[in-house]
Amino acid sequence: MQRFDCIIVGAGFAGLSAAQHLTSQGYKVRVLEARDRVGGRTEMAHFAGRHIDAGGMWLGPTQIHLKTLAARLGAKTYPTPLEGQSQGQAGGYAFRAKGEAFEDAIGLISKVQLGLLLVKLNGYLKTLDPAAPWAGDQAAHLDAYSVASWSDRHIKNKRVRAILNLIVRSVFCAEPEELSFLFFLFYVKAAGGLEVLIEAKPGGAQSLLFHDTLAQMAQQLSAEMPGVVALNQAVKAIDQDDTGVQVLTQDANYHADQVIVAIPPGLVQQLSFSPPLPMARQELLKRQIMGACIKVWVAYERPFWRDAGWNGILFYEDSAFAPVFDATPPGSERGFLAGFFDARCAAQWSEKTQDARKQEVLKTLQRGFGDQALTPIEYFERDWTREAWSQGCYGAFMPPGALSLYGHSVRQAHGRIHWAGTETAIAWSGYVDGAISSGLRAATAVEMDLAGL
Numbered sequence: 001m002q003r004f005d006c007i008i009v010g011a012g013f014a015g016l017s018a019a020q021h022l023t024s025q026g027y028k029v030r031v032l033e034a035r036d037r038v039g040g041r042t043e044m045a046h047f048a049g050r051h052i053d054a055g056g057m058w059l060g061p062t063q064i065h066l067k068t069l070a071a072r073l074g075a076k077t078y079p080t081p082l083e084g085q086s087q088g089q090a091g092g093y094a095f096r097a098k099g100e101a102f103e104d105a106i107g108l109i110s111k112v113q114l115g116l117l118l119v120k121l122n123g124y125l126k127t128l129d130p131a132a133p134w135a136g137d138q139a140a141h142l143d144a145y146s147v148a149s150w151s152d153r154h155i156k157n158k159r160v161r162a163i164l165n166l167i168v169r170s171v172f173c174a175e176p177e178e179l180s181f182l183f184f185l186f187y188v189k190a191a192g193g194l195e196v197l198i199e200a201k202p203g204g205a206q207s208l209l210f211h212d213t214l215a216q217m218a219q220q221l222s223a224e225m226p227g228v229v230a231l232n233q234a235v236k237a238i239d240q241d242d243t244g245v246q247v248l249t250q251d252a253n254y255h256a257d258q259v260i261v262a263i264p265p266g267l268v269q270q271l272s273f274s275p276p277l278p279m280a281r282q283e284l285l286k287r288q289i290m291g292a293c294i295k296v297w298v299a300y301e302r303p304f305w306r307d308a309g310w311n312g313i314l315f316y317e318d319s320a321f322a323p324v325f326d327a328t329p330p331g332s333e334r335g336f337l338a339g340f341f342d343a344r345c346a347a348q349w350s351e352k353t354q355d356a357r358k359q360e361v362l363k364t365l366q367r368g369f370g371d372q373a374l375t376p377i378e379y380f381e382r383d384w385t386r387e388a389w390s391q392g393c394y395g396a397f398m399p400p401g402a403l404s405l406y407g408h409s410v411r412q413a414h415g416r417i418h419w420a421g422t423e424t425a426i427a428w429s430g431y432v433d434g435a436i437s438s439g440l441r442a443a444t445a446v447e448m449d450l451a452g453l
């Protein structure tokens with residue numbers, strides 16, 4: 001039986017980046033992937049004559065790991081189209097904004113209140129360490145709040161509260177009532193601030209799109225390591241002792257010195273470990289909940305919404321389908337809109353038929369852009385809540401109480417087992433960038449163990 005230096009579980013960007021680093025150092029590595037493809041929560045699909053991202057798709061300029069990888073692999077980006085007016089609705093108030101300047105469109109009082117909210121949040125963020133958010137003086141106190149209970153107490157302005165709710169739904173794919181306020185702060189800090197996290201204008205996390213998809217870079221990474229990735233190999237159990245690790249799939253047994261587990265927390269929980277995981281790690285895994293999201297693409301003969309001065313952005317609090325963005329590549333005759341059913345709306349609409357969802361999507365687009373929205377040339381959707389090997393997206397979030405009590409176990413190695421995956425990242429947790437850095441961190445830890453350091 002072959003023995004590997006390291007077995008990596010999961011061929012998402014975390015697992016592939018770890019493998020790429022270790023193989024480049026000459027180590028013998030095998031990546032075991034449950035699906036029949038690589039890329040995990042990124043996936044390329046064919047739609048209306050082009051490639052699209054069914055999962056993760058944006059790059060922000062401060063996401064240096066993804067940016068560096070894209071540069072190395074020659075993946076070209078274009079700015080998210082923003083020229084023209086966005087439309088929004090929050091707290092019973094409808095507004096239009098130039099580009100993304102929502103703060104200028106929500107009324108003076110709300111603008112001032114929103115500014116005060118940002119000052120208050122920045123106050124908390126100043127002292128929060130994204131590498132140990134559980135360690136701050138106020139951690140337990142802040143973790144006792146959900147975002148909803150914190151904002152009920154601290155935000156009096158209805159419009160501003162509604163905007164924060166919209167942000168939580170579209171960033172975490174979770175309801176404000178479900179999400180720990182401390183986890184919210186950690187996530188914002190890990191991204192470098194709230195503005196960076198939510199914006200599509202230059203500097204923001206939604207500012208750049210890939211001409212030929214983000215997902216294809218996972219295929220490129222895998223192709224650089226021929227014979228390393230084994231598909232259709234769902235790992236069931238990991239057993240270790242003083243001599244090494246055994247990794248069991250349905251039809252094979254793999255032996256290695258070290259293991260990197262680079263899969264979403266809910267799926268880690270389904271693995272059997274011998275010896276068992278420490279209690280804190282098990283309790284954390286039980287409390288890491290995947291967000292709920294259905295991603296939708298709609299293609300039109302042309303980007304007709306631009307004729308009326310719209311930039312394609314819809315940010316409606318009272319619609320199940322929101323937010324929506326223009327994702328039309330430069331020079332394309334056809335127009336492309338990408339949008340989401342998030343959080344409770346994803347859970348509710350996941351139970352309905354595809355046709356019912358399509359009608360809801362078109363109704364929302366008609367509300368924003370008029371009757372032409374009712375005649376798309378193609379419709380595409382991917383319900384990530386039904387993906388057995390992801391169990392939701394974009395990432396896992398934590399309810400109140402989890403991060404302060406058990407967060408410290410998130411990256412602690414269990415003997416020969418090291419943890420990767422975007423949920424273990426210190427910067428850009430929940431994003432592809434965080435997945436890549438987590439893989440590189442775990443690979444470095446494996447290297448040190450293999451070298452006996």
Ligand SMILES: Cc1cc2nc3c(=O)[nH]c(=O)nc-3n(C[C@H](O)[C@H](O)[C@H](O)COP(=O)(O)OP(=O)(O)OC[C@H]3O[C@@H](n4cnc5c(N)ncnc54)[C@H](O)[C@@H]3O)c2cc1C
Nearest residue numbers: 010012013014034040041056057058235393421422430432
């Ligand atoms: C709709 C959507 C939109 C998103 N938008 C963005 C965006 O615009 N920008 C951004 O940066 N990020 C975005 N994300 C998040 C981003 O895609 C993820 O953070 C990132 O891909 C996670 O990578 P990972 O390697 O940590 O995990 P994954 O991609 O989940 O990879 C884990 C791999 O492990 C495999 N696996 C699971 N269980 C087992 C098992 N038992 N045995 C073997 N293999 C197993 C899975 O099949 C998968 O391939 C989005 C995600 C989705 C779904």
